Amino acid sequence: MNTEDSPGASVRTTNERIDREWWKEAVVYQIYPKSFSDSDGDGIGDIPGIVEKVDYLDELGVDAVWLSPVYQSPQADNGYDISDYRAIDDQYGSMADFDELLSALHDRDIRLVMDLVVNHTSDEHEWFKRSRRGEEPYDEYYYWREGDPETPPNNWESIFGGSAWSYDDEREAWYLHLFHEKQPDLNWRNPAVREAVYDMVNWWLEKGIDGFRLDAVNLLSKAEGLPDGDPAKGITGREHFFNGPAIHTYLGELHDRTVDRYDAMTVAEMGGITHEHALAYCGEDGDGIDMVFQFLRDELGGEDDPAWEPLEWTLPELTSIVTDWQTGLAGEAWVAPVLENHDQPRSVSWWGSEAARRESATMLATFLLTMRGTPFVYQGQELGMTNTDFESLEELGDPATKHRVENAIANGDVESFADAKRVINLTSRDHARTPMQWSADANAGFTDGEPWLKVNENYPEINAAAQRGDPDSVRAYYQELIALRHDAEVLVYGDFEMHCPDHESVLAYTRTLGDDRALVVLNWSDDPTTIDVPPGVPVDEFGLTLANRTDVPTTLDERLALEPWDGRVYLT
Template sequence: MSGVADDERAWWKEATVYQVYPKSFDDSDGDGVGDLPGLIDRVDYIDELDVDAVWLNPVYESPQADNGYDIADYRAIDDAYGDMSDWEQLRDELHERGVRLIMDLVVNHTSDEHEWFQRSRREVREYADYYHWVESEPDEPPNDWESVFGGPAWSWDDEREAWYLHLFDEKQPDLNWANPDVRESVYDMMAWWLSKGIDGFRMDVINLVSKAEGYPDGGPDSDGAEHFMNGPRVHEYVGEMVDEVLDDEAVLAVGETPGVSVDDARRYVGEDGDGLSLLFQFEHVTFDHGEHKFDADEPDLVEFKEILAKWQDGLADDGWNSLYLNNHDQPRMVSRFGNDEAYRRKSAKLLGTLTHTLGGTPFVYQGEEIGMTNAPFESREDLRDVEVRNYVESAVDDDDGHADSYEDVREAVEAMGRDNARTPMQWADDDHAGFTDGEPWIDANPNYTEVNVERARADPDSVLQYYRDLAALRDRDLLVYGDFELLVPDHPNLFAYTRTLARERDDESGTAANATDAPARERALVVLNFDDEPTSFEVPPDMTVDGLELALANGEVPAVPGRTLDLGPWEARVYLTPALDGSTTDATTRTDR
């Protein structure tokens, strides 16, 4: 049996979470926008993936300045997606299949159309301080902070005749969490959603909710982030939120936390931290950025391994990792970290192997499971995302821009733009990839004729089938709770590591299962070739080759491995291997969700 104590377990540690971006998932009514009835029609597909929870991106009432992350009413469903009865049906359909539902929580900011902001700009007494307002001259912004989407983080409001803070789009004013009435309003809303039967929240940029008092300028070459990222009272606020509404082990509380270090992370998720379940850190998806994200270099595998290993080790005994390589804010992982042309399927499988065999909770973004890729955006008119449109405008149209035309920045846009993640889910070789009968809000990737669910379902060697195999593989406690050890850290093409899990003694005397002095262990070896060329890997000397059991691979593998493993381009292998004590590989598995 596994040596994992009951108090170490949690459903969300053993889960795989499937992220749905509803605007691009499935359109039921032909208006070109994905909706909840369309998602309901696809619940059986999600169930077939053997995932344990769905993270639903925002479906709240919104003017869609930032695709739903600008919320006008937290307790209403936007008409574009359906209504509350549709949401309730989705909840019930998922729960009937044993799949939990996680809602996106966006409370650093609201829409400027939210009634709180409308009352605040009119200085209605109880709402006057719901947002960050500063009274000064119209041509004198309060400080030099910059918006994440580019440009100043302050806008002038003619009605109130004051400046308001927006760390994102100007239609996304930041809530003033220093006001206890704001926090109480947020907690009431969260409790309302929990009462409706949801299973947790993914909390958008939750580590930005605290701003430095007095709004000081940023330092040299700074956008001001040191004054609002992991701000002075953030742990007070997050800890209070957990105490008020999230103090339930059955509720998943995921914090999106840009700019955190491992030490910062422990303060949010560690045993003595704020009480979050886990968090999304960004280091492994930003390390290749230059001055900004659209100035990215080719990812370096050695640095990539170093970062992931640091987080594996850093949260091993105090906290929990999230495992992701793409989501609604990141380009498609097979285009960024793999080879989306000659080795699209193999590299998609390899990357999935990585996220399912490291320590932590895997998050699968819609389309990842069929190997969807970045898309071509032939003109700037094809772009929809506010961030990328702002970048193109500043690069091409501004007097101090660095480009003469869209073609000068097109490669960067197609490599790093968020629209890559938001093209329609590719269901079939039908018009618009089977996403809609109308004109889609954003064009489908032209490769949908080759890359789609219908084709993947019919192919036993598809990425989709491989993801099902990964789900079955990860049912082992070994791959959830096992210790991580990085191998060959300096190899430029190989990512290799072991997972090791101690097993319970087989008798009351404490004798190991194999009657030796060494503790009994289960062990896995994961070997991944991140390259277009073949390479070799030497099995470490503390591993016995005899009895090496292949658990999963994305290509043909010799039946009898030697001490040297010869891997082809983008080849991934997972072995179950005896440890020095000679223990067997009868790993504990779980069959229930």
């Protein structure tokens, strides 16, 4: 690679100013354990089931696994309500099973990242049990407010819907929960709470894990006095608990006291942030967080969008958001772009086309793995899994979706589930949580028992067994893309430049690192189109490296005829 003085060399220097890190060069695979693989036939995925699939992950080529919570939990929010941070929930296995998984991954040079959920605990955590009894030092581990049992302390709304306060008869006081009522918020103002969290984090790091995904971490700080919120700003109260006044103090202290002492990675889930916020959290003068997730779908939405109609968006709007993040953080901070996770619907169904599933899934994969940042791939995304058709409220497993529908019916926003079904079947978190589709066997090969959540009916056609031997499958294309990202440093560290930002159906951008360049062209539509190669892109220097369609010319022409959902990568 050329590093001599040249226009490209200055770019290289800019990128080299950000230290090389394993997590920048990694492709991370998220496992939602409840839905991944069931080894004992109880209908719930477990850690031994993941161990059985480690070779599958190795074949895919991923560098790290993010494991969603497996801690002890009453499962009010599918494991994000933790009752013991240092124990494995029985339904997932034992600590010995976890140690076996960690070893199996490390033996294959795959790192393991855990979920860190410390905005709240379960109400069945020992800390909360003792806090509700008023025992010191736990009495101020949570947000308690005395008052009229009929009148909450303020007008804050839970992110799951309804009031963010519940009255506890034992303590005769209200407690704050920004999520489910069984998820009381920890009081991070209390130094004892922070010390207890740091001790627990270091305990896991000493076990040899490789980092944490920080859950809802920009909610840790609440405004002094917990004042009423403005209902016109979306979730009432959000201006007082998103990115609160002491958030940088807390996160900086968390970094200094824990992960900074290890070769560990942190990636933060932060709702309602811009790339300017991201700079404050993970820039050179930030809090030590390595990167933040970028949720493209969430940024397209607005507070005035109809709640029960599908979101309308245009590609230029998406292009603008991508450009802001890709260029706004360049040389300053890192990002983790995602199209799917356990809280997002399936990308083929939301961003792409189920009718052109293979083509749109591979085009979206090309987009995800060629942007600047660390790509996160969610289980089943590499197969092109799609949304599921839920017929009733009873078929849903997600408390947030259930609460949303129940509150909408109670408030008269919709009359029944049938009125909400169109949006639910496009956006519900349950779409990502249906069981992994391993084979055409009963229950998609996920379990020999009754699965905890319905299996998508298309599993006989969409499953891992069918794709593992198919060179034209979505999975095979992911393998090629991951290998290409590992080989082409320009796709990791290269600068980003967006072209034709106003095009209604095409995304085109270049990545540049020294003399190495990549051109990525994506047709984000059901219709063919033709575009001119962007100005300043020398066609004679680029050759086709990867395409999701056959019969694509290997040379770059001045005019590109793109088929529907066409995705191409050209390298110099």
